[in-house]
Amino acid sequence: MKTNKFIAVYHEWADMINTGEIAPLSKLPSENELAQKHETSRETIRKALQMLAENGYIQKIRGKGSVVLDVSKLSFPVSGLVSFQELAKSMGKETRTIVHEIQVVKPDERLQQSLHAKCSDEVWKVLRVREIEGEKVILDKDFFMRSFVPSLTKEICEGSIYEYLENDLGLPISFAKKEIVVEEATEEDKSVLDLDGFTHIVVVKNTVYLEDASLFQYTESRHRLDKFRFVDFARRRS
Amino acid sequence: MKTNKFIAVYHEWADMINTGEIAPLSKLPSENELAQKHETSRETIRKALQMLAENGYIQKIRGKGSVVLDVSKLSFPVSGLVSFQELAKSMGKETRTIVHEIQVVKPDERLQQSLHAKCSDEVWKVLRVREIEGEKVILDKDFFMRSFVPSLTKEICEGSIYEYLENDLGLPISFAKKEIVVEEATEEDKSVLDLDGFTHIVVVKNTVYLEDASLFQYTESRHRLDKFRFVDFARRRS
DNA sequence: CCTGTAAACTTGTATATACATGTTTCTCCT
DNA sequence: AGGAGAAACATGTATATACAAGTTTACAGG
Structure with a gap:
C-alpha cells in the first residue's frame, strides 16, 4: 500500500x-x-x-x-486551485490557448510586492489568451520565480503549466490566497481580448504557495464580465 | 467544561x-x-x-x-459566511442599512427553484440597501422559508439578521453554496442604488443550509462593481 | 576539516478504548 | 391506546500507543 x-x-x-x-x-x-x-x-x-x-x-x-x-x-467551478485546462476538459466547450509572451524579466515594484521578490531575482512572465468558442475572453498573466522553474517552452504553456509543474518538476502546490475584484479594462485588455463593448474586467488575483509555504507564483486572470463565474462551497467558521 | x-x-x-x-x-x-x-x-x-x-x-x-x-x-474578506454587519464592524467604515421591504410572499417559479419550495409555501422577502460612507452601493435581497422564521421586524432587519437567527431563534447555520457572476443592472438596481454610471452589477448568490442539511435561505447580494471585493484562502484538493 | 551515518527530533498514519451526547425504536406500564 | 422511559444506535470528544517517514543535529571516522 x-x-x-x-x-x-x-x-x-x-x-x-x-x-x-x-x-x-x-x-x-x-x-x-x-x-x-x-x-x-x-x-x-x-x-x-x-x-x-x-x-x-x-x-x-x-x-x-x-x-x-x-x-x-x-461541478464546474473556478473554485479552489483548479486550472483553466483542467476546467475546460471537464466542460465540453471548445477552447484554445494562445501564448502571447514567454520571457524572463526583472520584477517591477508592483510585482516585487506580489511575489516578495528582490529586484535582482529573475521571474518568468507568461502571457496567454484563452479562447472559448471562438471568442478571446480571458487574459492570463503568470509570474513564476525562476529559481523554481529553470526552463519553460511554448509547448508547455499551450498545455497545462500546472501539470508540468506538478508532474514533471514535482513542485508540490499546496495553497493559494485569492482575490477577486473588478477593474477598468486596460489598453492591453482591449488590444488582446474581444471585449465586445465591455469597459470593465473581472480580475482574479492568485498568490500560490508550495507545501513548505514558499511563495512561488503570482497569477492574474482577467475575465470578460459575461464570461466570469465563480462557484464555491463554504462552511461557517465560528 | x-x-x-x-x-x-x-x-x-x-x-x-x-x-x-x-x-x-x-x-x-x-x-x-x-x-x-x-x-x-x-x-x-x-x-x-x-x-x-x-x-x-x-x-x-x-x-x-x-x-x-x-x-x-x-482579514477583511467577503469570504465564507460572514455577514455584512459582522464585516462592517471589523472595518472602521461608516455604514448604514436601509430596509426597503419586509413581506411574506408566495415564491415565483425562479425562487421555487432556488429555495426548493412549493408554490404553496410562504417565504419572507427582505430587501435592504447598504450604504457605505454615504453611497448606496449594495442591494441585499433575502428570502427565508417562513417555517423556520415565524416573525421578523424592521428593527431586526436593520441590525444583523444572522445574529437574530443564530442567537435568538437558535438556528444552526452550517454551510452555503456561493455563486458569483456579473449581470446587467436591472431597473430595480438603478432606482435604489447610487450606480454612478455603472451598467453592470456583481451578484453574489448564496444558498444557505442548516446543520441538518435543510435548505432555509436564498440571498442575492448585488454590489456596485467598484465596491466589490472577495478574498479567500484555498487549499489544493487533489 | 569534511563526510557519512546514526540518533534525536519533527509530523503523518493507523488502531484501540472509553465515555459523552444526540436520535430512533421499542417496550412496558398506566 | 398512549405516554414515559429504557435500550440500541448514531456521531463527537479525549486519550493512549505504535510505528512510518521527513528533517535536523551531533558525533565518529576518515
Whole structure:
C-alpha cells in the first residue's frame, strides 16, 4: 500500500457521489459499518468523512448519520486551485490557448510586492489568451520565480503549466490566497481580448504557495464580465 | 467544561495570529510541546492544528513543524459566511442599512427553484440597501422559508439578521453554496442604488443550509462593481 | 576539516478504548 | 391506546500507543 487508507476511502466515496452513483439526500452507512466494510478502524473512516464534509460532499449530522449533498451545481467551478485546462476538459466547450509572451524579466515594484521578490531575482512572465468558442475572453498573466522553474517552452504553456509543474518538476502546490475584484479594462485588455463593448474586467488575483509555504507564483486572470463565474462551497467558521 | 478542548486551543492560537502576537513565518511549538503546555494529548492538539491549517492560519510541514502564515491580507474578506454587519464592524467604515421591504410572499417559479419550495409555501422577502460612507452601493435581497422564521421586524432587519437567527431563534447555520457572476443592472438596481454610471452589477448568490442539511435561505447580494471585493484562502484538493 | 551515518527530533498514519451526547425504536406500564 | 422511559444506535470528544517517514543535529571516522 503506497496510498493512505483514509485518502483511498475518501476518493472511493467522492467518486461515487460525483458520478451520481449515490443520490443526493441519501444516507451513507454508519461509521462502524464503513469501518467493517473497508476493514479499518472507525477513526480512519472519520478522517475520510471529515474530508468529504469539508469539500461539500456530505453533511454529518450528530446521532443520525451522513447525508449526501447535491454536488452537481458545484461541478464546474473556478473554485479552489483548479486550472483553466483542467476546467475546460471537464466542460465540453471548445477552447484554445494562445501564448502571447514567454520571457524572463526583472520584477517591477508592483510585482516585487506580489511575489516578495528582490529586484535582482529573475521571474518568468507568461502571457496567454484563452479562447472559448471562438471568442478571446480571458487574459492570463503568470509570474513564476525562476529559481523554481529553470526552463519553460511554448509547448508547455499551450498545455497545462500546472501539470508540468506538478508532474514533471514535482513542485508540490499546496495553497493559494485569492482575490477577486473588478477593474477598468486596460489598453492591453482591449488590444488582446474581444471585449465586445465591455469597459470593465473581472480580475482574479492568485498568490500560490508550495507545501513548505514558499511563495512561488503570482497569477492574474482577467475575465470578460459575461464570461466570469465563480462557484464555491463554504462552511461557517465560528 | 462546556467548550471543547481542541476548539479552545484553536481559538487561543488563532487569536494570537490574528492580533499579530505571533509573527508570520515564525514557528509554532511542536505538537508534543503544545500537548504538554495545554495539558492534553497530542491527538487533540493535532485537531486544533488541522483547523488552523484549513483556515489559512498555519502551514504544517512534515518533519519540521508549523509555520505561521500572513493572515493580514485575509482579514477583511467577503469570504465564507460572514455577514455584512459582522464585516462592517471589523472595518472602521461608516455604514448604514436601509430596509426597503419586509413581506411574506408566495415564491415565483425562479425562487421555487432556488429555495426548493412549493408554490404553496410562504417565504419572507427582505430587501435592504447598504450604504457605505454615504453611497448606496449594495442591494441585499433575502428570502427565508417562513417555517423556520415565524416573525421578523424592521428593527431586526436593520441590525444583523444572522445574529437574530443564530442567537435568538437558535438556528444552526452550517454551510452555503456561493455563486458569483456579473449581470446587467436591472431597473430595480438603478432606482435604489447610487450606480454612478455603472451598467453592470456583481451578484453574489448564496444558498444557505442548516446543520441538518435543510435548505432555509436564498440571498442575492448585488454590489456596485467598484465596491466589490472577495478574498479567500484555498487549499489544493487533489 | 569534511563526510557519512546514526540518533534525536519533527509530523503523518493507523488502531484501540472509553465515555459523552444526540436520535430512533421499542417496550412496558398506566 | 398512549405516554414515559429504557435500550440500541448514531456521531463527537479525549486519550493512549505504535510505528512510518521527513528533517535536523551531533558525533565518529576518515
